[in-house]
Amino acid sequence: MPVTVLIPTPLRQYTGKKESVVVEATTVGEALQKLTSDYGDLRRHLFTDEGKLRNFVNVYLGDEDIRFLQKEQTPLRDQDVLSIVPSIAGGMDLCCICS
Amino acid sequence: MGLKIRQPAIDAVRQHGARDYPNECCGILLGAASGMEKQVREAVPLKNLRTDPEMGQKLLPLNSPAMESERNRFLIDPREQIRVEKEARARGLEVLGFYHSHPDYPARPSKYDLEHAWPWYSYIILSVERGQPADLTSWVLADDRERFDPEEMEVLNPEDRCGIQ
Secondary structure, eight states: OEEEEEOOGGGGGGTTTOSEEEEEOSBHHHHHHHHHHHSGGGHHHHBOTTSOBOTTEEEEETTEEGGGTTGGGOBOOTTOEEEEEEOOEEEOOGGGOOO | OOEEEEHHHHHHHHHHHHHHTTSOOEEEEEEEEETTEEEEEEEEEEOBGGGSHHHHHHHSOOSOTTTOSTTTEEEBOHHHHHHHHHHHHHTTOEEEEEEEEEETSOSSOOHHHHHTOOSSOEEEEEEEETTEEEEEEEEEEOTTSSOEEEEOEEEEOTTOOTTOO
16 A cells, blocks of 8 residues: 655765655565665665664654554554654764773 | 855854753754745754653663663653643744754764654754864754654854745
């Protein structure tokens, strides 16, 4: 069934500047796989080399973080909207703290 | 392509870094963009979610919680990020990137920063040495995710729109 995936600004350069993409999928995981299959350059920013969703990628189904639903097994319904929301994180290298 | 930024935004980042020392501070950069050309008009401080270990661990687990904390890690709450972005959009502004501080550590990206970075965004890093704001630098993730490229910063006059409306 068709679902809309909202693309955050930093990834739009890989979707031909599209702010949203429609894919056919029955689960969140399937939707993300279809998305990165259609737009291959997205893959390295969303998935690790081992094929796992990067831990700083938040995916929301409507207003719900999929971590608190069924993660990538979360089922989708017709016209559902998924949002990819960057998790912004960082910090210093642990070995180099001076004080 | 450099980053243009208003002086009050620079001052806000420096003040925030000093205020939160010895912890890392973080915030969001708002302004206008045209392709890769960005003009930062505001730097908005946000909560470092590493000060809430339980929620932080749910959203982005730390590898070594015993050694990692707000002292050397930052995490922006995506719910707050969504809210600020919505408010900014209502005012005609976009999210151009983020800033954070490195207490007693150089203003250059770490391996951890690199592992968690997103393309296109400008990442401003402020070094805070013994509580005093010091070097301020800006970086953009390279397309292959192998490194950050430094961004030259230019202070923007309030009246200077440089073609971006």
